[in-house]
Amino acid sequence: MQRRDFLTIAAAGVAAASFNVPTIGWANTNEIYKLRAGEANANLIGDSTISENCWLYNASCPGPLLRRRKGEMLNVAVTNDLSTPTTVHWHGIRNVNEMDGVADLTQPPIEPGEQFLYEVPLTQSGTYWYHAHTMGWEQVARGLYGPLIIDDDDDPAVDHDFILMIDDWRLTQDGQIDDASFGSLHDWSHAGRFGNWLTVNGTSDPLFSAKPGARLRLRLINAANARLFKIKIGGAVATLIAEDGAVCLPEQTDVVDLSPGQRTDLIVDMDHDSIILQEISTSEPYPAGHIIADPILGKAEISKKPINLAKPPPIADLSKAKVIDVHMQGGAMGNLTEAIFNGDNLPLNTLAREHKKLWAFNGIVGDYTQTLADIQLGQLVSLDVFNDTAWPHAMHLHGHHFWVLVDDPTIDAPSGKRDTWLMPARSRARLVFVADNPGLWLFHCHMLEHAASGMGMVLAVS
Ligand code: C2O
Ligand code: CU
DSSP: OOOOSSOOTTTSSOOOOBOOOOBOOOOOTTOEEEEEEEEEEEOOSSSSOOEEEEEEETTBSSOOBEEEETTSEEEEEEEEOSSSOBOEEEETOOOOGGGSOOBTTTBOOBOTTOEEEEEEEOOOOEEEEEEEOSSHHHHTTTTOEEEEEEEOTTSOOOSEEEEEEEEEEOBOTTSOBOGGGTTOHHHHHTTOOOOSEEEETTBSSOEEEEOTTOEEEEEEEEOOSSOOEEEEEESSOEEEEEETTEEEEEEEESEEEEOTTOEEEEEEEOOSSEEEEEEOSSSSOEEEEEEEEOGGGOOOOSOOOOOOOOOOOOOOOGGGOEEEEEEEEESTTOOOOEEEETTEEEEHHHIIIIIOOOEEETTBOOOTTOEEEEEOTTOEEEEEEEEOSSSOEEEEESSOOBEEEOOOTTSOOOSSOBSEEEEOTTOEEEEEEEOOSOEEEEEEESSHHHHHTTOEEEEEEO
């Protein structure tokens, strides 16, 4: 049976709701945000259907907006009201290691009923996000994520700053999260868990209102477990200004590719009355929000000035780099026949059947206690990654941003640094970074099913 990529139930006829990401609000740097991870209902479909088996922060989908300025501390007390352990990871943040939120690597898991205080120094600005990092393949899929925005004096002036947190959910016909399919070996060995219902900020096709002629900043965040989104911006010219929170060379575009974990910041001027956002990765364009000029909001204040941005840092001299080869294998239709798991060399079908392990780095099934390399603090490192599998993988490094070098002329390398890079099947890339942040940092695929089944290891920087 052919499965449609996105369900079309209720796609037509859902009245668009005006939407704002809930804000906890500004505060002095010592204020402590409170996040409570717990079971909650959400109105994902937008009609009267209630999805009752979500797990959310503060019963909000997405979780509350955490917003700070560069140079401040982000203090968040996380309480675990779930019946299973959890942790929170601050994706893309150059964190201190013990606040990175990887259970059993950087902290003990937060047990049910317990609390953990995250104290995160913010040395960067831009668009980030936070998400559960314990059994993420289930916890993120049930909704444990939210936006984290860090403002900076140098941010380009805009009339409106809109966050679009994009996710796909696998819902049953009655609109509940499809519990039965969690852990599906098919998903884990193929592209990961795809959903059949698209939301932006927890709702379908949200409406944003803007002053006529306004200059907008759009912050796109892919919170999906595995899906690669392609977002088309119809009715305006967008200028790309940042990727994964980091500045890039400005570039005009009308389609944005986002792999799981990635963010893209755009500046868009409202030349017309509306901007239509669509998800176009499948054969059917899918509504992903629209922005309407509304004169009631008053006059746009930011004239169409040129956008002045800092330049991304030039790539370091590679001749001094320590090269770490990462040969990624495994999954369905792959060439991995056996791999080392807990010291034993096992055939792939045994790994799959008995241990649910499907992927390997350099012939070893990865996990969050496995060291890929020891690196001296301050060393320039080139992760030379070969995706020798039949699937794309969104490779994410904790605690650092990296330059991306690719030889393949069909792949566009980014002009700035990133923290997550999509590697098409059979592609290679060099991910280059200065290991100037001490600690145990994960390098893993952000297709969360892949991460859980072998595609992740630790870089130990000291
Ligand atoms: Cu956003 Cu280790 O992940
Ligand atoms: Cu992957």
